[in-house]
Amino acid sequence: MIPISYYLILSAVLFGLGVVGFVFKRNIITIFMAIELMLNAVNLAFVAFSREFNQLDGLIFVFFVIVVAAAEAAVGLAIVMVIARNRKSLNVEDVNLMKF
Amino acid sequence: MFILNHLWIILALPLAGSMLTLLAGRHWPQKYVNLSSVGFVVLAFLSYCELAREFFSLTAAHIPLPPADYFTWMTAGNFRVDFALQVDQLTIVMLGVVTFVGMLIHIYSVGYMAHEEGYYRFFAEMNLFMFFMLTLVMASNLVLLFVGWEGVGLCSYLLISFFFQKKSAADAGKKAFITTRIGDFGFTIGILMAFWTFGSIDYKTMFAAAANMPVEGMHQWGVLTSICLLLLAGAVGKSAQLPLYVWLPDAMEGPTPVSALIHAATMVTAGVYMVARMNVLFSHAPAAMLAVAIIGGATALYAATIGLAQNDIKKVLAYSTISQLGYMFLACGVGAYAAGIFHLMTHAFFKALLFLAAGSVIHAMGGQQDMQYMGGLRKKIPWTFGTMLVATLAISGAPLFAGFFSKDEILFDAYAGANANPILYGVGLFAALLTACYMFRLIFLTFYGKPRYDEHHVHVHESPKVMLVPLVILAILSVIGGWFVLPTYWGGKDYFKGFLDPVFSGSTELAAKLHPSWTEPPHSLELTMAAIAVGVAFVGFLIAWYLYIRKPALPKKLANASGPVYTLLLNKYYVDELYGAVIIRPLIWISRNVLWKVIDVGLIDGTVNGVAFLSRESGNGLRRMQSGNTRSYAAWVIVGAVAVTVFFVWMVR
Amino acid sequence: MNIAMTVFIACGVMAIVGALALILAREPVHSALALVLVMISLAILYLLLGAAFIAAIQILVYAGAIMVLFVFVIMLLNAGEEVRTNVSRLAKWVGLPLGIFFLAEMTYSLFHEYGNRAAASGAAAPDPQLTQQLSMKLFTEFVLPFELTSILILIAVLGALVLAKRES
């Protein structure tokens, strides 16, 4: 018997780790992975809730989230490639032409 | 009754003259200018004569005449000023002096100013002056009087700085206007207070109200006292009394006719006129009366002392004017309004004469004003000398001359009048001595002794007829001008006083009521007083004679001997310098270096610019937030997220 | 202490370890593999929650497609070892601490819910109808978002096309 809240806490932890990862990582690609991690955390929460309510809606949401994640991934990686191509660097901190 | 019903004509004439001359005169030949300006003044005088005739023909029942109300000049709320003129005995006298002397001086100026540029300007301004002076005299309420009051001030400003390219002239004009303005400040407040007290500034209403008010004792400072003192401030400024007299000597920068008309005969006497006009108020405020008397006496003495040491012929006359005005104030101060006005009239004659004669001298000397470079002119300009001598006798109070009667009357009232004051009498007497002294000093220095000027360069010549005629006429008047009162010496009635009585009766009766102990002095006293006065004047004459005819070298020695005293007198007690050091320069310094530089630019504007600067700086600070680094941005987002969630979860609930 | 719980704990730990590895690994590839680990463990948890279908697409789409894409890009750009620059002091001194605080806060406030959410859920047997019901719902009730996602994919394709295409 596993209380739902365990799942929730797990998802919270994962989400938090995603957030931390976002600020911690420098490599654009891995930063993007951190975002994916956050999305996964969200999915976990959805599934857990749908399980709790015996609803399918949660699962549907997960489905959509995955699709959106895929779309984002496609576009995001394209952007990353453009950047890498023009800058020869994947360090996010080098990307600072515009400031103030 | 034509003029009586159309008083405005007397005003309109000089005004028309001035406007005409001012607008058209620029390109006119001089004779047109004379026609338009002098002509109108002559007309004004004639219409005055007609007015006087009509006035005398009136039966006592019709006097006082109601003021002729032409239009409402100001009205707002319960405040209302009408442009209303009035005629009564006092006005008649003043009008006479103004129009007549004015006319003579205009005529004189035709000759005197002939060679000056801005001829038309001069006459236009003179006419304008006449207009305002007449307004002042005929006004039937305080504000209208103030109109004339300021107007003549303006004209005096314009005429003093007539030679505006001379710095001294420009300064003198400004000084005159501003100094009188300081007095007018008091005057204005006085008017405000009067309106506040009486609810109106019409003479009729004011005097009626004041007459029913209790007399304020010497030590209880009431509203009337305040009003009177405030008005007095104005008078002090206008009539060059202590401590605001400083502008008058400088005013001699103006052309001599101006000095004669404005700064001797008419404008400067406005203060006296005003006090006399307000006699009802003053007699209800003994404290103010005393103030008037003291100021008058002090000024009379003070100015006379300075007069002793001056070398500029016009300056001497200027100080003597101040001193004589002091006499008039003294008179008013002791309640002898009639005497004051009487002296005002005679003084107008002989002082105008003195100035004109002096002008003729200067004219003859080609602009030289310093008596140290004159002397022995007696033969060369006999007419001038003769008339000037007459005037001098008159002013020093030689028996049977105009000045004798008026001055004698003042001294008499000071000694034996209702509110007599021996000290003031003494002062007056001493001043009389000094007067005789410095006047004869002037005569001796100018006309006697050896010429002290370079006779090859200066070609002394008698002035043209147009200048001499007025001199002669005035000379005659300086002799006979005082004979109204002759009968008093054999116990007859005083016609002048009698004529003015309706105006002053209220005050005189009141004075009598206030001093029940006082009784009409015996006739014998009158004669003795006169004798004393003459004696004193004669002593003055003797001193002058001894110093300047008998022992011409003595004055120098005396001067050196008396050292500081003499320099003090020569430099007019350094009063100008004092004012400069104590008031004017500090004020300017503070205004420039504190108010403007520090407060305005530094403090206020500094704050404004400071605020601008600060906001720009905070802008610079805030834009640092946009470091351009994505990780920092992420950090900001997290900050926001944490803030929001923490706020929601722990603050709100 | 039944099997379910054991599995849960195991996967949970695995997921967290994976997440940490993702963060700490310097090599992008390692991070990628760590993320795959997380996904797989999550997939198992989905099964545990009785959402077999979701578990399946989690493996297929996520671990299968998306992560492969990632690894592919990493290879393509041969992204080397991560350089831990610290240009942004803000991220180091504010971002990280607050991030960790955020983690803690979320966890705590979900703990807070524990009391009124005791609703237990055992390891449910995979329900054969699930997929069918899911698709029914998807094509009736949620047809609009479904169609929209298709547009979304279209946009993504377009974007990739626009951005990544080499200049001709």
Added chain:
Amino acid sequence: MFPPLQDLYRIAPELVLCAFGMLIMLIDPFVAAGKKRSMGWLAFIGTLGALASLRWAALNQGSAYSGLFRVDMFSLFVHAIVIGVAALAILGSFDYLDRENIQRGEYYALILFATAGMGILAGANELLTAFIGLEMSSISTYILVGFRRTVLKSNESSLKYFLLGSFATAFFLYGIALTYGATRSTRFDVVNRAIAAHGTGPLLILGLGLIFVGLGFKVVAAPFQIYTPDVYEGAPTPVTAILACGPKAAAFAVMLRIFYSAFGNASHIWFWAIWVSAILTMCIGNFAALVQTNVKRLLAYSSIAHAGYILVAFAAASEIGVAAVLFYLAAYAAMTLGAFLIVAHVGGTNEQRLNIEDYAGLATKHPWIAACFALFLFSLLGLPATGGFLGKLYAFQAALDQRIVWLVVIAAINSVLGAYYYLKVVVAMYFHEPNKEWAPTPMHAPMFVVLFITAAATLYFGVLPNRIMELAIASARSLR
């Protein structure tokens, strides 16, 4: 329970937009490189069609697709704004794209898709639908922002926008999850009822907070405004124009819906967040703008400031408040679009001329452009007889109506700050002598039309705003 046909009418605008988008994608390969502008015209026609179809949708108001989507005055109003913005932006892009030679069909297709996404946002009545709408508009704008692929700045802003955007989205999503967990549904009405019934538990509040983060990012509410200046500066100027008007409007719309109709009963919770955020937003925007020398960036900051003013109206949490927000969005769209497009025009090739000095003496060279720009700036500054003024006035009035006095006072003082930096540009245009010689690209008809329309609209909103206000109020009413 397959959705009825009528639902198609209700999403007609989106259908039209997407249809044209795909059409363009299909035709584009067959169009010669020189002829790409025709795609633009096609897209423009598409937007016009969408606008026309609004009428159709208006005739079938009500909720569609089992209540995931809602067509009411509110959504129609916002639709009108975003589609109008798209239309004008398309017209305004022609010259620019030629100049930068990135004249490609995808550009227009993406604009259409983005607009469709905004439309969905405006009408969404359910969190996940909203989320997908949001993603549609976001992802396409990520791409548009980076459309000048060879330009580093463009890449950079694209990257920043993308990373931070998806970061925020993740928050938003987690917020949705928690809300779902708290109320067992993501439908606004259900959520609303749930709150009414059980009040707000920590899950819900947390969810609300995270949703605020996600949406705050889109409506550039401080401190989530952070990305705005960089992104706006780097993006192709016409895209910046769209960014400043379209997505913002849509995001505000959905935020209104979520906060008013879903979390309306929790307004006591989010009010203060909005209050603080409004002040921060205004102050950051205005103060930072004071010291800008780059007009594009300056306008970016000013758009932050304006988001702040809109939040002031938002804080009112009343019918007038909603009306004020909508009116402000409309007026703001008109003037900002115009301003940015002028910046695009003056910027010249490769956007070299973005500094204030580059505007020196514009008035003598191009009196009309200068006049229009001045008009837009005055409107942004909020001088009477312009839309900006009415917008501010309405916003302040709405806030005061709820007795939110101090917020209004601060906003008012802020708006004076605006005078300084907007006028700096005016000063340059009118008071400075042209420093360097510059032959601007001739202005073509489309651009001219756009300027004319935006200027006219700005004045119309300022002088005869009644019609629009009535519409806004009606929309506000339809939003329960």
Added chain:
Amino acid sequence: MAGHNYLLTVLTFFPLAGAFTLLLLSGDDHVWIRRFTLFASVIEFIMSLFLLRGFSLADGGYQFEEFYDWIPSLHIHYHMGVDGISLFLILLTTFLTPLAILCSWNSIHEHVKEFFAMLLVLEMGMVGVFCALDLFLFFVFWEVMLIPMYFLIGVWGHGRKVYAALKFILYTMFGSILMLVGILWLFHLSGVAGNPTFDLPAIVSMLHNGQISLPWHSELLLFLAFILAFAIKVPVFPLHTWLPDAHTEAPTAGSVILAGVLLKMGTYGMLRFCLPLFPEASHRAAPVIATLAIIGIIYAALVAMVQTNLKRLVAYTSVSHLGFVVLGIFVFNPTAMEGAIYQMLNHGVSTGMLFLVCGMIYDRRHTYEFSELGGLAKPMPVLCAFFLFACLSSLALPMLNGFIGEFMILIGTFEHHAAWAIWAATGAILSAVYLLWAYQRTALEKVTVAKNENLPDASPRERLILITASIVIVFMGVASPLFTHRMDATTNALLQQVGDRTGYAARHVAPQAAQPTQHELALHSVKFERRAQP
């Protein structure tokens, strides 16, 4: 609605139409442009004279009213109307504008068309401000009018013109934005009272019959919000530093309008809004404001005295003179108030004329520094004569306009606060000092700078301008009742309003009707008597 005519609307928007025609008509023939503008403004002036014809003295309320819905959903109306206060201010505006146009005949060389268009737009704004009776409408005109002024200073000014222009507009906007908040708050209150409106008379009446109950502190806040805007505009003492800069850098026409009309908007606003809307607060704040006004009178006079720049000096005199006006407003006495209104007009004409003369000197010498001037009366006597005349009218010489206003204010003030009156009166001395000194430094003494030796004297055009102004000055100095009678009804009504809530009326508003009539009777009898005499 008294008489459904559109005079005010026409008056307000005719200049705007003129400006547009000017801008739209292509071609850059300066002569033609000037003539057209002058023509338009003169037509405007003539039309404004019709106000006098239709104006009824008895009516203390608004006349020529126009009332239409403008933005119903915000309850904003298009409400215009004039009363005794605004009537002459409108005339002043329409009178000064042609003069301003004439005086910039030859002194503007670049962007001529825009310049004159701006002047016309400005006129529109000013007339609008004086006509508007709807708070919103008023605010619109109030702000709109800033723009042309801003451009006038910024484009056609000299020296640090941009700084001055920016300072001017920022200062003013800062003040007015808070007023906007105040206006909105009033609107909110009226809404609470059940009749939301921006309409001034409506709100005033609601305030007075207690429909809107305003707690003391919020009334004070509102009052401050309004008074700040107006005080900056006037400007009252510590808020005045924008004025010298704006004036010094502005072109002549700008200064004339600025000093002549714009400053009056502040005092007008006090009369029109602060007093009727917030009587309580006005009464309580009066001492403070009066004190500031008096400080302003003396302080500005002293600062003016030591200026080294002619125009800057004149600018400071404005601060001093407007101090009198503010004082007159805040003693709540019919005499003082009419004096204040009258003084607004006087200051408009006199200071306007001073600036005109300054401008003419500038056209010749391109400097305002005293060190560069001096002795000008020699080369150009006529111009200097007019200069002196302007100075005299500005230093309140009796029989010229300045005196009447100042004196009424003093009289009225003295009745309640002798001390204020006395302090204020010192301003009269100082004004003599700085003006005569300025005149001396400009016109008198020897010509020091060679350039000044033979400057041309006033041209016919300039004479026309100056003579017109002078005639008005004298006329106003002599025939003041023609003006004040048209103010009586309004001022009394206003004072009733302001008074009755705090019970000041009894003490302040003296019975008007009775006293003059008695006087008339007295007069007739006198005339009769005189005729009766043989």
